[in-house]
Amino acid sequence: xxxxxxxxxxxxxxxxxxxxxxxxxxxxxxxxxxxxxxxxxxxxxxxxxxxxxxxxxxxxxxxxxxxxxxxxxxxxxxxxxxxxxxxxxxxxxxxxxxxxxxxxxxxxxxxxxxxxxxxxxxxxxxxxxxxxxxxxxxxxxxxxxxxxxxxxxxxxxxxxxxxxxxxxxxxxxxxxxxxxxxxxxxxxxxxxxxxxxxxxxxxxxxxxxxxxxxxxxxxxxxxxxxxxxxxxxxxxxxxxxx
Numbered sequence: 001x002x003x004x005x006x007x008x009x010x011x012x013x014x015x016x017x018x019x020x021x022x023x024x025x026x027x028x029x030x031x032x033x034x035x036x037x038x039x040x041x042x043x044x045x046x047x048x049x050x051x052x053x054x055x056x057x058x059x060x061x062x063x064x065x066x067x068x069x070x071x072x073x074x075x076x077x078x079x080x081x082x083x084x085x086x087x088x089x090x091x092x093x094x095x096x097x098x099x100x101x102x103x104x105x106x107x108x109x110x111x112x113x114x115x116x117x118x119x120x121x122x123x124x125x126x127x128x129x130x131x132x133x134x135x136x137x138x139x140x141x142x143x144x145x146x147x148x149x150x151x152x153x154x155x156x157x158x159x160x161x162x163x164x165x166x167x168x169x170x171x172x173x174x175x176x177x178x179x180x181x182x183x184x185x186x187x188x189x190x191x192x193x194x195x196x197x198x199x200x201x202x203x204x205x206x207x208x209x210x211x212x213x214x215x216x217x218x219x220x221x222x223x224x225x226x227x228x229x230x231x232x233x234x235x236x237x238x239x240x241x242x
Contacts (some may be wrong), residue, residue, distance in 0.1 A: 014205070
């Protein structure tokens with residue numbers, strides 16, 4: 001697989017720790033995810049620094065606001081040099097369309113629609129008044145995202161196959177929460193025993209994600225907390241589950 005298909009999540013609350021990992025991985029990784037925690041702690045300069053070093057950045061903002069605010073945030077992401085930015089599909093067609101329109105100013109920026117957060121289960125959806133199960137809701141939202149012109153979606157491994165069938169070969173399917181076997185125990189729904197789930201209820205290995213139809217995977221603690229992060233990352237790229 002292309003090393004650019006593996007995105008390492010910089011899920012840190014400390015800028016120095018994030019930068020230390022980036023330095024340690026060196027040329028082994030070219031794509032990083034920056035989420036709300038690190039962005040709030042370190043500010044946009046961290047993103048600029050990663051881009052200036054030649055890295056791609058998946059800016060995982062999960063935007064869910066009025067369309068004008070979403071458009072402004074997407075333009076800000078584009079100005080930072082981000083390659084991907086997320087918008088929450090549960091906000092509806094209006095905010096997704098606003099995001100897509102704003103991203104047109106930045107040819108290198110792709111808009112991804114978050115479908116159902118991978119920590120959520122059917123009972124969580126029921127709590128907020130949604131009768132559909134996660135599988136059905138993910139496909140419903142992905143369909144809306146495609147109609148709004150989004151470049152792809154974020155979804156768990158369990159939905160990657162149906163999403164690929166729905167969206168066709170060209171749109172991105174980014175699967176977060178993938179893990180390497182043999183780490184901390186804690187198999188959640190859809191996870192293998194002995195796989196670190198990292199809070200994701202619908203998780204599995206990177207190789208399973210690619211086989212199911214994912215274009216990219218996001219890996220966190222399996223790499224960032226590994227004794228040898230470079231070896232862990234290369235293990236994913238080499239396709240060695242054992």
